[in-house]
Amino acid sequence: MMRDRLWYGVFLCGLAPFLWLVLLAVTDGLGANPIERITHFTGDWQLNLLLTALALSPLRRLTRKNIFIRFRRMLGLFAFFYVCLHFSTWLVLDQFFDWNDIVRDIVKRPFITVGFIAFLLLIPMAVTSTRKMVQRLGPNWRKLHSCVYVIGTLGIIHYLWLVKADKLVPIIYGSIFILLLVLRLQVPQWAKNLPALQPQRTGAQP
Secondary structure, eight states: OHHHHHHHHHHHHHHHHHHEEEEHHHTTTTOOOOHHHHHHHHHHHHHHHHHHHHHHHHHHHEEEEEEEEGHHHHHHHHHHHHHHHHHIIIIITTTTTTTHHHHHHHHHHHHHHHHHHHHHHHHHHTTTTTTTHHHTHHHHHHHHHTTTTHHHHHHHHHHHOOOOOOOHHHHHHHHHHHHHHHHHHHHHHHHGGOOOOOOOOOSSOO
């Protein structure tokens, strides 16, 4: 029962930013440039959720609590949901399906190029996040999902290149990502001296 409540609690936390965005939209609270506000909001929350999902593996190792892994796939899928909103806002509201401008921006604007590549790499990860796909892909599933660190790197670069003046926020995101990457590499070494963990369920993002 407690685990079910935690699951629903995490689900609501992942959905809450979207509900808040909808509320701002219907109450005319998006400001003078609503497209820019939506774009930045969804991009920020994609990174927030991706970094949170990445933090769960080292947190599991450090605390020896398998319960954290239960939420990893959900948070990863929420991250994909927000990046889809982020991309759709640019595609539909900003570009109005002007394919010539879209292709030109992807080719000639580096921050859009790396963001688009990151989006494309996320698609197979989202599609293969089910337990059936984990079983079907076998060892290749983990190799595929290790691309999440490439995606995270591209996402941080996208943010850094997007911001023209104050780069403090993307630098903070980048620092957190580097810390998580170091923990991902080092925690397994530290964990050798810890008691064995219970077997975890499959179907989660690495």
